[in-house]
Amino acid sequence: MVTILHASDVHFGPPYNEVAGEAFQAVARTVAPDLIVVSGDFTQRAKVGEFEAARAWLDRLPRAPLVVTPGNHDVPLYRVWERLFDPYRNYRTWISPELDSVTRIPGLVVVALNSTAPLRAIVQGRIDPAQVAFAARVFQDAAPADARIVVAHHHFAPAPDYEGDKAMPGAREVLDALSTAGVELILGGHLHRAYIGNSLDVHPGTDREHGIVIVQSGTTSSRRGRARERAKNSFNVIRLAEDHVEITHFMYFSDVGGFAPFSTHAFPRRKYGYFPRDPFQHPLLLWRRDEPAPQGARRGAHA
Known part of the structure; x- marks a missing residue:
């Protein structure tokens, strides 16, 4: 069994809740994860001091492979020239030099895709076909039994409430292509509340489609839960x-002075021996079959 610890939207800066941030550190040590994922929004305004604090917090987590991806708050909003010409400077300096990355541990392959779009959709986010093609090539090389996981900050499906949050532009087409590539799980954040379900809940598919389990984390350590x-x-x-995935949603409760399980969700896994269809037959990727991987796309690969 592989254990993944998934946090998001820690928001160092004015919204940061130190009590929750320290409580998460305590739980992380007891979970002893095989992999840690933090799916973006390390800061509130992408300032150096906020990134420094986020880096120090990450360095205190248990020793395990770490998967990170930027969120829209990790890109300058009001420093317009920086957003135009070097939007990821502070993120690359303090969190990771990589934006799209690959992490492999026994039993799974994780592709993190940068969904921030500083010039086009800074709030809603976007994943372009070149990134999907990169992920598809990585997953084609994975062993049939490996779980294929994608991490992105922005959400592929709205939370099941009435807040009116729209999914990323083109989310359905990207989900279809990733499903064709055999992706089992997508981990993300951005919504500041959890959502755990299947992509078929919001984007119905054919009778041969398994859908993708979508796991959104709420804000782990800010005062801006929604x-x-x-x-x-x-x-x-x-x-x-081997045959199922179990997701436990933890919430902070003041009466217990820390995080405690709130709900548990279980989904069957795609059977061993399931071979994904050729993702490059999908209309989104059909013309990209013979393209080289995007420049620098294999950055951050871990053997």
Whole structure:
């Protein structure tokens, strides 16, 4: 069994909740994860001091492979010239030099895709076909039994409430292509409340499509939880067994002075021996079959 610790939207800066941030550190040590994922928004305004604090916080987490991806708050909003000409400077300096990355550990392959779009869709985000093609090539090289996981900050499906949050532009087409490539899980954040479900809940497919399990984390350590997680903090623990995946949603409770399990969700895994269809037959990727991988796209690969 592989254990993944999934946090998001820590927001160092004025919204940061130190009590929740320290409580998460305590739980992280007891979980002893095989992999840690933090799916973006390390800062509030992409300032150097905020990134320094985020880096120090990351360095205190248990020793395990770490998957990170930038969020829209990790890109300058009001420093327009920086957003135009060097939007990831502070992120690359303090969090990771890589934007799209590959992480491999026994039993799974994780592709992190940068969904921030500083010049086009800074809030809603975007993943372009070149990034999907990069992920598809990585997953084609994975062993049939490996779990294929994507991490991105922005959401592919709206939370099941009435807040009106729209998914990323083109989310359905990207989901279809990733499903064709055999992706089992997508981990993300951005919504500041958790959502755990299947892509088929919002984008119906054919009778041969399994869908993708979508795991959104709430804000792990800011004071800006939204909707049903207003003023709350949360994260997820994901356990991958041979035949199923179990996701436990943790929330912070003041009466217990820390995080505690709130709900548990279980989904069957795609069977061993399942071979994904050729993703480059998907209309989104058909003309990209013979393209080289995007420049620098294999940055951050871990053997």
